[in-house]
Amino acid sequence: MRLAVALLAAALTACSVGPTEPTRITPREAAAPSPPEASDVSVPPTTSAANPPSCDATASLRPAAVQPAAGQMPAGSTMAKIAARGRLIAGVDQNTYLMGFRNSFTGEIEGFDVDLARRLAQAIFGDPSKVQFKIVTSAGRIPALKNGDVDVVVRTMTITCSRLTDVDFSAVYYQAGQRVLVRRNSGVTGVESLRGKKVCATSGSTSLANVTARGANAVSVPNWTDCLVMLQQIQVDAISTDDTILAGLAAQDPYTEVVGDRFTEEPYGIAVPKGQEDLVRFANGVLEEMRRDGSWVALYQRWLGPLGPAPSPPVARYRD
Amino acid sequence: MLRRVTGLARSTPGRLSLIALLLIAASFIAGSLTAMSVINRAAALEELATRSEPLAHAAQEVYRSLQDADAAAASAFLSGGLEPVDLRARYETDIAQAQAALSRATASHPELTATLASQLPVYTGLIETARTNNRQGFPVGAAYLREASGMMRNQLLPAAQELYRAESDGVAQAQDRAARFPVSEVLLGLLALVALGLAQAYLTRRTNRLLNVGLLVATGAAFVSLVWVTLSAVIVINDVGDSRSGGSSRVGVLVDARIATLTARSDETLTLVARGSGQNYEKSYVEVSEKLEGLLGQARKIAPSAEVDSASRHFMDWQATHQRIREADDAGQYNEAVALIAEPSFDELDADLVRAIGLARQGFSGEIAAARGALVGTAVGVLALALVSAVGSSMGLWQRLKEYR
Numbered sequence: 001m002r003l004a005v006a007l008l009a010a011a012l013t014a015c016s017v018g019p020t021e022p023t024r025i026t027p028r029e030a031a032a033p034s035p036p037e038a039s040d041v042s043v044p045p046t047t048s049a050a051n052p053p054s055c056d057a058t059a060s061l062r063p064a065a066v067q068p069a070a071g072q073m074p075a076g077s078t079m080a081k082i083a084a085r086g087r088l089i090a091g092v093d094q095n096t097y098l099m100g101f102r103n104s105f106t107g108e109i110e111g112f113d114v115d116l117a118r119r120l121a122q123a124i125f126g127d128p129s130k131v132q133f134k135i136v137t138s139a140g141r142i143p144a145l146k147n148g149d150v151d152v153v154v155r156t157m158t159i160t161c162s163r164l165t166d167v168d169f170s171a172v173y174y175q176a177g178q179r180v181l182v183r184r185n186s187g188v189t190g191v192e193s194l195r196g197k198k199v200c201a202t203s204g205s206t207s208l209a210n211v212t213a214r215g216a217n218a219v220s221v222p223n224w225t226d227c228l229v230m231l232q233q234i235q236v237d238a239i240s241t242d243d244t245i246l247a248g249l250a251a252q253d254p255y256t257e258v259v260g261d262r263f264t265e266e267p268y269g270i271a272v273p274k275g276q277e278d279l280v281r282f283a284n285g286v287l288e289e290m291r292r293d294g295s296w297v298a299l300y301q302r303w304l305g306p307l308g309p310a311p312s313p314p315v316a317r318y319r320d
Numbered sequence: 321m322l323r324r325v326t327g328l329a330r331s332t333p334g335r336l337s338l339i340a341l342l343l344i345a346a347s348f349i350a351g352s353l354t355a356m357s358v359i360n361r362a363a364a365l366e367e368l369a370t371r372s373e374p375l376a377h378a379a380q381e382v383y384r385s386l387q388d389a390d391a392a393a394a395s396a397f398l399s400g401g402l403e404p405v406d407l408r409a410r411y412e413t414d415i416a417q418a419q420a421a422l423s424r425a426t427a428s429h430p431e432l433t434a435t436l437a438s439q440l441p442v443y444t445g446l447i448e449t450a451r452t453n454n455r456q457g458f459p460v461g462a463a464y465l466r467e468a469s470g471m472m473r474n475q476l477l478p479a480a481q482e483l484y485r486a487e488s489d490g491v492a493q494a495q496d497r498a499a500r501f502p503v504s505e506v507l508l509g510l511l512a513l514v515a516l517g518l519a520q521a522y523l524t525r526r527t528n529r530l531l532n533v534g535l536l537v538a539t540g541a542a543f544v545s546l547v548w549v550t551l552s553a554v555i556v557i558n559d560v561g562d563s564r565s566g567g568s569s570r571v572g573v574l575v576d577a578r579i580a581t582l583t584a585r586s587d588e589t590l591t592l593v594a595r596g597s598g599q600n601y602e603k604s605y606v607e608v609s610e611k612l613e614g615l616l617g618q619a620r621k622i623a624p625s626a627e628v629d630s631a632s633r634h635f636m637d638w639q640a641t642h643q644r645i646r647e648a649d650d651a652g653q654y655n656e657a658v659a660l661i662a663e664p665s666f667d668e669l670d671a672d673l674v675r676a677i678g679l680a681r682q683g684f685s686g687e688i689a690a691a692r693g694a695l696v697g698t699a700v701g702v703l704a705l706a707l708v709s710a711v712g713s714s715m716g717l718w719q720r721l722k723e724y725r
Contacts (some may be wrong), residue, residue: 028438033446035463038472094459094595101459107400123347132652134596226464252458
């Protein structure tokens with residue numbers, strides 16, 4: 001009898017339904033957005049790194065003894081063609097705060113580079129508003145000049161020997177240098193601590209080549225603000241480029257800081273399609289005027305005041 | 321058992337009883353199988369009307385509202401300054417609509433909707449970050465907008481498109497199920513008739529009486545049942561065919577046209593936002609609007625209506641406006657170009673397509689309702705006729721069996 005009860009009990013236990021595994025909710029992989037066209041750069045861009053042609057890059061062409069007055073461009077000159085069209089077409093940026101950016105309230109493009117382009121229009125037409133801005137990305141600057149989409153590019157463009165094979169440059173209008181932007185308290189003190197870290201730069205920029213040359217894992221994007229997005233979203237550890245651009249990015253996010261010393265020299269020039277020497281000389285004449293009449297300093301104070309007191313304008317060098 | 325049956329089959333009364341049993345079984349089997357398949361057909365129609373089509377519409381609505389939300393966000397950015405109240409309201413309505421449509425579509429394809437459900441909040445978060453930065457005058461706002469828009473184009477919209485394809489396939493499959501020709505039902509009905517005919521011939525031979533009333537009634541009932549099932553099936557097949565040509569395929573073309581319209585709009589806006597570096601968007605605009613022209617032409621052919629004609633006219637107007645926008649922008653008159661984007665032809669085209677889609681959906685549900693009407697009472701009728709057939713054959717044979725007592 002006892003045996004039967006025990007057997008029955010055993011049979012009942014065996015038949016009874018065991019506890020089911022508690023259900024778990026497993027999330028899908030969290031969506032991590034990244035800027036369109038962002039890509040990791042494993043191989044340094046070869047354009048400037050592989051045997052850079054050596055040259056005296058910053059020596060430009062001397063302006064004419066008498067600068068043509070506004071509205072009276074010499075017949076047959078590049079400026080006369082621009083004057084006949086009725087507007088200067090300038091390639092600028094709308095994403096680099098303080099240098100060339102879109103004022104989100106008015107929708108207008110503003111900044112140091114943009115005012116410089118307006119000054120060029122003023123010199124040709126006597127009217128600073130006779131300029132059409134076309135937005136170009138870092139990588140799109142040289143193609144835009146080669147295709148004739150724009151007359152000039154005024155967009156934080158460093159004068160380099162390899163670029164001089166494709167386009168011509170004015171004299172230096174601003175002397176920038178590359179530094180590093182990081183989140184505050186990140187422990188990064190400068191370019192020397194970037195080795196193995198993820199660093200953002202725009203594609204086609206000299207900064208990108210400089211960063212990869214120093215052993216960082218570079219990420220390239222079309223615009224500098226895309227880099228700030230990636231820094232804020234903790235997808236990169238640092239941004240490295242010219243101090244002017246970094247100052248503009250830091251001004252948009254108080255939780256970032258610029259660290260370390262300048263580790264490159266980045267002389268900015270106005271880029272002109274190859275072979276238009278008259279336009280280069282004319283632009284250099286305008287820059288001479290700006291240095292003389294104090295408008296360069298005024299321009300600096302208006303846009304780059306946060307960087308510190310205005311230095312003296314870069315001294316023009318000419319190869320004649 | 322087998323011996324008893326064979327023994328029974330040797331005597332005439334035994335044979336008669338066996339025939340009666342066989343006929344009763346045949347009537348009931350044919351009747352219940354036929355009724356079952358009629359019920360299945362009715363269920364397929366009900367699913368079309370109450371599930372597949374509404375789900376396909378919900379999926380279409382997910383795609384449309386997401387696409388429209390992205391275009392509204394880009395337009396609000398383009399206008400500069402404080403964003404226009406109507407564009408902000410449009411964006412908010414679109415997001416609410418997308419979420420409502422998404423929660424409805426989740427029922428059928430949880431895997432496909434999971435992508436959308438997990439990424440939509442991330443998208444809206446990016447848009448709000450873009451707004452916050454914009455309001456402080458920081459250009460990084462535009463970068464957040466680009467990131468959001470890229471996410472929309474590369475992830476959310478493809479997922480929504482896949483969902484729409486899956487749901488429209490569901491409609492097509494339900495249509496196929498509902499419009500299947502009833503081969504087995506007709507065969508079963510014919511078999512029952514043949515069995516009844518053979519029984520009648522056997523009786524005539526054995527008893528020398530020409531007609532047996534019970535069997536005659538049974539044969540009549542089986543015949544009526546067969547004709548009823550065949551006719552109702554033909555009507556349903558015809559209606560479902562019409563629901564395809566006059567409903568779902570029209571809806572398909574019109575929905576594709578509307579999606580193309582919204583894609584082209586967002587390309588047009590983003591070209592202006594990019595301000596000179598938007599050649600890719602303009603290229604996509606040209607491609608998409610060529611496709612849109614083709615779709616509208618197709619819609620005129622398969623779904624001619626005043627709405628579609630009006631849509632074609634407004635499409636031409638919009639193309640002309642776009643031409644002017646491009647000319648103004650290329651000539652350096654950026655502000656004029658931006659002002660032109662508010663021209664009403666795009667909104668009118670969209671409204672025309674909404675009306676045309678509504679009409680085509682009505683056509684669809686009308687045909688499905690007619691098809692469902694054709695099946696009303698069929699299952700019950702078929703069963704009742706099977707009963708009549710069974711009772712008729714047993715009564716007819718019982719009459720003969722009595723003579724052997």
